[in-house]
Amino acid sequence: MHWIDWTIVGGYLAYVVWDGIRRSSRSKGIEGYFLAGRLMPWWVVGLSVMATQMSAITLVGTTGQGAEDGMRFVQFYFGLPLAMLILSVTLVPFFHRAKVYTAYEYLERRFDARIRSLTSGLFLLSRGMAVGVVISAPAIVLSATLGLSFPIAVALIGLPAAAYTMFGGVEAVQWVDVKQMFLILGGLGALLVILLAGIPEEVGIGNALRLAGATGRLESFDFSFSLTETYTFWSGLIGGLFLMLAYFGTDQSQVQRYLTARSVQDARSSLFMSAYWKIPLQAMVLMVGVLVFVYYLFSAPPLLFNRDHQTAVETAPAAEITAEYGALTARYQEAFEARRAAALDYSRAGRSGDRSRADEVADRFLASDARMRTAREEALELARTTTGRNPRDINYIIPAFVLGELPIAIPGLFIAAVLAAAMSSISSELNSLSTATIIDFYRRHVRREESDEHYLLVSKVATGFWGLFACGVALFAVALGSLIEVVNRFGSFFYGSILGVFLLSFIPFASGRGALFGLIAGMGSVAAVSVLAPEVSFLWHNVVGAVAVVAVGSVLSLDRRTGLTPGP
Amino acid sequence: MTATGPGARRGTRRLVVRVLLVQALTLIGLYLLQLRFGIGAG
Numbered sequence: 142m143h144w145i146d147w148t149i150v151g152g153y154l155a156y157v158v159w160d161g162i163r164r165s166s167r168s169k170g171i172e173g174y175f176l177a178g179r180l181m182p183w184w185v186v187g188l189s190v191m192a193t194q195m196s197a198i199t200l201v202g203t204t205g206q207g208a209e210d211g212m213r214f215v216q217f218y219f220g221l222p223l224a225m226l227i228l229s230v231t232l233v234p235f236f237h238r239a240k241v242y243t244a245y246e247y248l249e250r251r252f253d254a255r256i257r258s259l260t261s262g263l264f265l266l267s268r269g270m271a272v273g274v275v276i277s278a279p280a281i282v283l284s285a286t287l288g289l290s291f292p293i294a295v296a297l298i299g300l301p302a303a304a305y306t307m308f309g310g311v312e313a314v315q316w317v318d319v320k321q322m323f324l325i326l327g328g329l330g331a332l333l334v335i336l337l338a339g340i341p342e343e344v345g346i347g348n349a350l351r352l353a354g355a356t357g358r359l360e361s362f363d364f365s366f367s368l369t370e371t372y373t374f375w376s377g378l379i380g381g382l383f384l385m386l387a388y389f390g391t392d393q394s395q396v397q398r399y400l401t402a403r404s405v406q407d408a409r410s411s412l413f414m415s416a417y418w419k420i421p422l423q424a425m426v427l428m429v430g431v432l433v434f435v436y437y438l439f440s441a442p443p444l445l446f447n448r449d450h451q452t453a454v455e456t457a458p459a460a461e462i463t464a465e466y467g468a469l470t471a472r473y474q475e476a477f478e479a480r481r482a483a484a485l486d487y488s489r490a491g492r493s494g495d496r497s498r499a500d501e502v503a504d505r506f507l508a509s510d511a512r513m514r515t516a517r518e519e520a521l522e523l524a525r526t527t528t529g530r531n532p533r534d535i536n537y538i539i540p541a542f543v544l545g546e547l548p549i550a551i552p553g554l555f556i557a558a559v560l561a562a563a564m565s566s567i568s569s570e571l572n573s574l575s576t577a578t579i580i581d582f583y584r585r586h587v588r589r590e591e592s593d594e595h596y597l598l599v600s601k602v603a604t605g606f607w608g609l610f611a612c613g614v615a616l617f618a619v620a621l622g623s624l625i626e627v628v629n630r631f632g633s634f635f636y637g638s639i640l641g642v643f644l645l646s647f648i649p650f651a652s653g654r655g656a657l658f659g660l661i662a663g664m665g666s667v668a669a670v671s672v673l674a675p676e677v678s679f680l681w682h683n684v685v686g687a688v689a690v691v692a693v694g695s696v697l698s699l700d701r702r703t704g705l706t707p708g709p
Numbered sequence: 710m711t712a713t714g715p716g717a718r719r720g721t722r723r724l725v726v727r728v729l730l731v732q733a734l735t736l737i738g739l740y741l742l743q744l745r746f747g748i749g750a751g
Binding site for chain 2: 406
């Protein structure tokens, strides 16, 4: 990267740390530190909710998915607006009126202390691990792309976020989130404009979209019903609804955002912001990827985007590997030239209105595209066997494009946006981990009657601890699966079941005993489905967990109500 | 007007209708994009 780009990145890092820490003086007492005195404006909360959900994985992995696979990932979010509407009339008013610090605190009031400790403990376990992945995912990509060592990349992402979260508390987290959200939107907007302006004049936007569409990249809807497919309309709408209900309704990292709002109405409005904008925003992120694919129709793409893996196969000690890679590169190059010629022919035929010529050229275009895909798949397999690691090349497409093809200052802006996306998620998660630790465990079970100053001090220590823990997990998380799905997969194991407990709380006769055994049954059901039917998409795990908890919990509560079994 | 009064309920209903409308328009837009430029588009 050019020194100007490094200056932009350095300036960004210095600004967020300064901006976060300067707010530390306002965090008086733990209500200020964890809930900003419940005085945050709705739009700040709304942007913070969106920034928390949009991690660096979205910016790097989802755009790459758009380039490789097209728009179909957008279906994953189809349940989100519905989830926001349901939450705004159910859990949000309950949490607000109960004046709780954590979602799990509400469960103690409704059921008992065991349920609170168990759900809060599960949150600490799953979110504590997940935040490590949220750090490691962009750290892997940035270290390979910028030539940094992996631990330095982890420190660059994790430590500044931990510092301003530790000193500034939730107010710093949310105000910095707002600025980070604008930086992310600015970076994405700049990419979109550059890519649209870069479409060759003789092709035009219409023909570019037709070419992308011919390869299936504009298929946003798949109406088939399949339990094994994650990206279908029905998986997104039903499975996605349960995932989003669980994430926004029971995950402390999100609940804490809207607990800081001034009123129930403000909390609702902040959630409606995501309901309005999430799908259009996600469509824009994927469209950036589709347009990068269009860019590489006319400009030769590398066979492997991950430079480390490319170097590994090019310099492998075994001569047959380098020879095979050389042959694959030649095949790829030849297919690219044929595809580019066909794409230009197609555009000319489209402009002259010659339909039969366009159809004939489209077949040629798709045939050469298929040849390129085959050569690339073989190269990825070669990289996998040579290095012994999954190349996860999809996550390197956009960074390689931005750093290799765009003019000075844009790479700096993009890397700052990736760091902003990562930090906005990390800071909210560290803040919520600290809240659950102190409120649900320390203040509840260890020291019940201490001064506010004491709790404020241990809260800051807890935030610092979780920051270091997350960086530690990040250093060992390299071996985990696909960057995009791994966080959701991890959460899905517990998410649905925890959602089930909250749903159970609305059933008037549900008891603490029913909730406890229902929760265990829910997690057992998800574990059984994962082991016995691993082909079932993780999106459906949330449905299984929630339904099992409500069913088992209701029956056990009913049993107690009729007096057949003594309650706890 | 209180947070739970009829005025607030009307306001929430209006917001709900607006959210559903925006989502419907977004999905229709994506579907038209697929029909116009996707596989087998005429």
